[in-house]
Amino acid sequence: MPSTLNPADLLQRVNRDVERSVLRARNGVRYIRGTHRPTLGATPKDVVWKSGKAELWRYKGGDRRYGPPVLIVHSLVSRSYILDLRPGNSTVEYLTGAGLDVFMLDWGVPDELDADNDLERYVDWYLPRALAAVRRTTGQDEVTLAGYCLGGVMASLYAAGREDARVRNLVLLATPVDFSEMGAMVALLREGRLDPDEMIDETGNVPADALYSGFYMLAPTTEIAQKATLLENLWNDEFVEGFQAMATWSRDHVPFPGAAFRQLVELLVRQNILMTGSMPLGTRQVDLVNAQGNVLNAMAERDNVVPPPAVEPVMRLIGDPARREELRLPGGHVTFGTGRSAFKHTMPKLTRWIIGHSYTSP
């Protein structure tokens, strides 16, 4: 039966459309002027340790009911506030709210001074010192080490390469292991079409623009669809705020330290060395199977930056085989950690796993 529209419904629809048009105009002006930008990384925190550009933050929140403390090791490629995007849409806020004691190791924005930072510097210098600061601050011996993307590689090397690591849980979020499956992002470097030195600028680092272009070129036309969806939802303050937050983050890359980049290309990309289960670090050889703690390998099913085939071998290579678990989550490389889907799937499942492998704080 065809639906009929009575005058009251019609009036209601006209009213709604007029209201939305007014809101669209207001938000459109705000968007173009760049005012009313959302506050990013807003969860209150204290800086508990600092060295060079690296900072260790301890998030404030509810009562800390569970131990050990959770240390998130962020990637070297992007800004860490993606895991604390904005209130109500923040992995950090979710974990803190669930009673976990959350720390973030943020690498800052590298410049000339960081051009010589190699993986050894991050794994053997910064990480042990940051973890010592976590232990000093909390008085607890063990930690849950959570690494996002390349941060997961560094966390794994740390957990596997040191007897004094005292890692109770190792959480790997979209952590690449098989670099032959990394797709277009690294194909240029893997096949030798470009040398790492050709991407390094006068500061000794890979400029942030080059990294942004790499991500942008994976899907160059999606911005049109995103802008059209924004236009349709411009009346919705919540949508506009979320859009602005994501747009800000996706353009806000940081330079990649040159020495670490050369190592990454030579060892991880060209030799695909992590797939051998072992990697040289400084003067020693690190066997990934020695990684301490329970291992959670979390991956995003529609990740086109670190696709699932690049992540899956974690289940064969890192840590004790009897203590490995896999978690497949909906979303892409970023949206599985932030946004509505993350709030529904990633945050509860991740939190449940961590708490399930933690203890109640005394």
Add this chain to the structure above:
Amino acid sequence: MPGDQPLWLKVVLKVERAVGQPVESAVRSDTYFDLISTTTRIRRKALGAAEGVSRRCLHMLNLPAGTDIRRIRQQLARMERRLNELSDEVAELDETHTNSGVR
């Protein structure tokens, strides 16, 4: 929700996918990779050549060029890095001594 989308948005999204998919395949092709690497090399060579000419001109007038400044900045950065490493080592030694009660 897709069902609630107005017609204009559905059209835009469809057109975007129709154009986007071949573009995405193109940027993952060998031809595109070759193009990117060739462009990068040509740009670096052109920049290098231009810098060489301007450097010679400036040096003829006994003026420092951008490359000289860059070299000095790199040397300064190297020194600052070394200084930071040394101060970190001193701080750690201090801490070890304090913890072990050595005076």
